Amino acid sequence: MAPLTIRPGVEIPDAELRWRFSRSSGPGGQGVNTADSRVELSWDLEATNAIGPVLKDRARERLAGRLVDGVVTIAASEHRAQLRNREAALERLAVLVARAIEPPPPPRRATKPSRGAKERRIxxxxxxxxxKRLRRPDDGG
Incomplete structure (x- = not known):
């Protein structure tokens, strides 16, 4: 297989991807009982050389909740065919890693409310x- 392209210049070599297959629940009829169509795709973020140290630190921070011993795992079982589940898992991993390594947004520039906005608020x-004053009951009487 070809390396998994995350974005231009960033590719995960096929040798770094680990695949596991198991029986899937869900659609497939009797075939579900015989075909190992569920796919688990694992990628070791800590051991990879596919991304540099800066991107690796950024990904480690953003994927902290998904990492188990530095490994991110994607499961796919929504399709009946193993090949389609493999493609879905690859696509999900690519999107996940691309979001994890994208640069942070530019810092927000502080602004003050305009004079008109202050007047409208008041x-x-x-x-x-x-x-509220008009809804109050009269206390005198």
Missing amino acids: AAKKRRGEV
Whole structure:
């Protein structure tokens, strides 16, 4: 197989991917009982040379909840055919890793509310207070 392309310049070699197959629940009729169509795809993030140290640190941080001893595992069993489940697992791993290594968004620039926005907010508060004041029962009597 060809290496798994994450984004231009970043590829996971096929040798780093570990596959496991098992019987799947779900659609397939009697074939479910005989065919090992469920797929588990594992990739060792800690041992990989496919990505540099900066991207590896970023991925380790963002995938912390999914890593087990530095290995990320994807399971696919939604299709009846093992080949389709293999393709689904590869695609999911590529998306997961691509999101994990993308650069952080630019920092937010702090802004102040405009004068008009402040005035509208104060006017809305006054209207709301007036509505509540009119709902109060009269205490005098």
